Amino acid sequence: MARSNSKDRLRRMDMLAVQLKQDGLCTVSDLARQHDVSERTIARDLLLMREQGLPIDSDRGRGGGVRLDRNWGVGRLNLSYAEAVDLLISIEVSEQMRSPMFLASLGSVRRQLVASFSPDKRNKVTRMKSRILIGDTASTYVQSGVAAPPKPVVQALHQAFMDQEMLAIGYRREDGVTSERQIEPHYLLLKYPVWYVVAFDHLREATRVFRCDRILSARRTGTQFRLLPRDAFASSLDGNDLLV
The missing domain is CATH 1.10.10.10 (Winged helix-like DNA-binding domain superfamily/Winged helix DNA-binding domain)
Structure with a gap:
């Protein structure tokens, strides 16, 4: 204690x-x-x-x-494991999007973050990064209707994704119809600026892609799932023109 x-x-x-x-x-x-x-x-x-x-x-x-004293500088960062993972994944996303600005030092920051992990956690983070998919920029029509998901939804989805844990969600389709589902969040897909969760949906017993800002509620279930290969979601991802 x-x-x-x-x-x-x-x-x-x-x-x-x-x-x-x-x-x-x-x-x-x-x-x-x-x-x-x-x-x-x-x-x-x-x-x-x-x-x-x-x-x-x-x-x-x-x-x-x-x-x-404002002349004093914070000499070090003391990040938790979850915070370091978030920062590292954000760097990887920025680099995958090939933004020409503000990338000069990201490689150095990434190397320092990776070096701070134990070998076991380093392997875990590498596997997690491979589950972040980058697609084309969302259409103007999609962007016009996007909104920030509620913070509790983001937190639950974030943790369930990291821990490979089944998630109980309330979801609203584009036509306004709502449903309760249990999903396995296998991958996250960014079609800037819109995030999607690529999941196995136990309601339909099939793979589905859910827009994160349409998730109304999210609750962790404590039930782990085994990660499926990306190929298992090919039919659901068809048309997203993903980048490797």
Whole structure:
């Protein structure tokens, strides 16, 4: 238990350092509320951060707060495994889309991220990247009707995709008809800017491609599935003109 608390505290302190750098003046009460801990806990964190050499200034009195010297730079990033995977996949997507701008340093960032993984996790990430498919840009008609999926849907789909876990979803078709389904999210397809989940649909007992912004609700089931090869979804993907 102590180890878990120590990990939580170290991560919170890293987040506090970044937050104080970005937001400027913050009050201890605001920080405690945002991190869901007591003001006393935040005060102890700040004291320890000062002892470690971080230039944290305090303004005393009514309306006072704490700030981090703006000339100080955050010297390292402490990403969780899930955050590092997200960043690495985002880099891979950017490179696959062959955008000519802002790619000069992505190769270096990718190599550093990959090097931070253990060999086992490195292999897992490599397999996961192969499940991200890039297609043509969506038509103007499709783009005109796209909307951001609800955050809880994105979070559930993201985790189920990473863990190869069956997902219970509520889905609305283009004609407005809704249905409840259980799907296996095998692949994700980007036809910029629209994301699709390429899945095995247990309602139809067949492969299907679902537009992510039409998923109304999503709930993880805890049931694992075995990944099917991309060829198994050829009929569902026909016409998407995927890029290798």
